[in-house]
Amino acid sequence: MTVTTEAKTFMNYINGEWEASSTNQVIASINPANKNEIVGYVQNSSKEDLDLAVAAAKKAQIEWKKLTGAVRGQYLYNVANAMEKRLGEIAECATREMGKTLAEAKGETTRGIAILRYYAGEGMRKVGDVIPATDNEALMFTTRTPLGVVGVITPWNFPVAIPIWKMAPALIYGNTVVIKPATETAVTCAKIVECFEEAELPAGVLNMVTGSGSVIGQGIADHPDINGITFTGSNGVGKKIGQAALARGAKYQLEMGGKNPVIVAADADLDLAVEATISGAFRSTGQKCTATSRVIVQSDVYEAFKEKLLAKTNEITIGDGLTEGIWMGPCANDNQLKTVLSYIEKGVEEGATLLLGGEQLKESDYEHGFYVQPTIFENVTTDMAIAQEEIFGPVIALMKVDSIKEALEIANDVQYGLSASIFTTNIGHMLSFINDMDAGLVRINAESAGVELQAPFGGMKQSSSHSREQGEAAKEFFTSIKTVFVKS
Structure with a gap:
């Protein structure tokens, strides 16, 4: 050294x-x-x-x-x-x-x-x-x-x-x-x-x-x-x-900890949902207790949302946070990098489909840092480690559902209850989410990561x-x- x-x-x-x-x-x-x-x-x-x-x-x-x-x-x-x-x-x-x-x-x-x-x-x-x-x-x-x-x-x-x-x-x-x-x-x-x-x-x-x-x-x-x-x-x-x-x-x-979900309803503004999902999941390299970890999308818009999400994620620039034009920096330390990589490996082993990323960046400007690509999985089931455990890194688990009721059941099916978001224009969906989501912070048409300083902050369950x-x-x-x- x-x-x-x-x-x-x-x-x-x-x-x-x-x-x-x-x-x-x-x-x-x-x-x-x-x-x-x-x-x-x-x-x-x-x-x-x-x-x-x-x-x-x-x-x-x-x-x-x-x-x-x-x-x-x-x-x-x-x-x-x-x-x-x-x-x-x-x-x-x-x-x-x-x-x-x-x-x-x-x-x-x-x-x-x-x-x-x-x-x-x-x-x-x-x-x-x-x-x-x-x-x-x-x-x-x-x-x-x-x-x-x-x-x-x-x-x-x-x-x-x-x-x-x-x-x-x-x-x-x-x-x-x-x-x-x-x-x-x-x-x-x-x-x-x-x-x-x-x-x-x-x-x-x-x-x-x-x-x-x-x-x-x-x-x-x-x-x-x-x-x-x-x-x-x-x-x-x-x-x-x-x-x-x-x-x-x-x-x-x-x-x-948190294992924070975003629900994307069929009537959502998909561009807004994608922007907020990327911000919530990948800013600070996903190292936030309120970071978006699971994205639960209604089947009617799943493919359209996925296509937009992949395209926008591909635009992320990775590097030293002090460098102009960089959007995402490294993991905070070597142990955290190893933890993130181990969860990515678990996701593949358990049968999830790796859509994007998943690799440590080592070449050229990255060789002396703790860099990992923003990573997106699909075909994730609720029993998988990447659907249940806090990763604290830039990893998204995409999950497809047919209804908002099913989305809420999956969203609540973890030990954590810190933050959660839904993207919808339907008042009924909003009210169901507010009433039924087991989280200390619920946000509608906004990313899961973020709370205003004058508002109470804290979680439910094991959070x-x-x-x-x-x-x-x-x-x-x-x-x-x-x-x-x-x-x-």
Whole structure:
């Protein structure tokens, strides 16, 4: 591996200071478009480092929760302003670490800034209600109290938006934070934390500790002084975190996998459906929990839809996300590439018909990156792995049905329930989809990937712990209701 001399080493951020880990070990962050390029180094931390961060957060929370919501909100406004000045730098770093195109990374960073401003405004909104008491000489009302110290564990696929949509509500409601970002994109997270530092957030209110999931992630789950844990990632890891938190009585929030369907009705606008399917399935190289994975098409329009889908997919340009004109970048790392290729192999072995793609790109400009072609299967049955399991890559399973009722049955026939879309002009189909689709996010005539920051986000079944993130719903996780009874 070639080490670039300009690669910077980023420290942990603990109690307002940048500190090397106690292990004196670092982890390299690799550019997935060119594995010979090291974006930067981050700390390979120990439980001792985590303990220092938690202690700092616990101490800082005493004064932080006493500040008014307006004052805490002003800090978030200041962070947003600092991020806005560095938007291009942060977006470029996200592309170099994760692989998504620069346009996507800029959009994600812009969204992160908007999330900060949204939650800054939450500091001026109500936190409770007055409730009539049976005693006419008493006042009864509710208020909200922060959890305390919140552990934040984030994935690599949205290295800007996900950390911010967890940290911003945690902070505005009076909690302090210890964040463990995915090591693959921890340099991007460090740059975000630098914006909090620039905004002069009080020492200890926000702390970042990087390192392995088995040490730092599990340490957060087990730590007796962490009162709440918010996690986005795989189902296997999420369940371990939830079990550990439950065992010691900590509050937890898990956002995990998806196997998201798009239903294309016979009356759909096929051009719109194709455009949204490609965007939902292949942007960010399919590495979104809300990405389109199954496309269930009524038989009357199946061949026409398939022809348009193949033609448009063939137009996708693949390469380094920093290069102008590139539409789809690489997989985020070698393990993810191998996972995607293994599912493509499974699809072929199980009898699905490979219509397009399915190969790793290795020649010329692709030889040093983790590139795979956008892939489309047909003749997929519900019992196949590519119809049931989350691939987290640019793979579509086409499935043909005769009716919307059959489409809904197939759409629901998975363990996940995160997002789903239907393309139709029929009001009856829309209503059936809204009522019968087992998903936390349902979208009509729009792609499966995407949710607005002011709206609740979360899944059903095995996709989440049944809590919701973003919007006003975040208040339900990051605070507890306190009922107050005042007798004169």
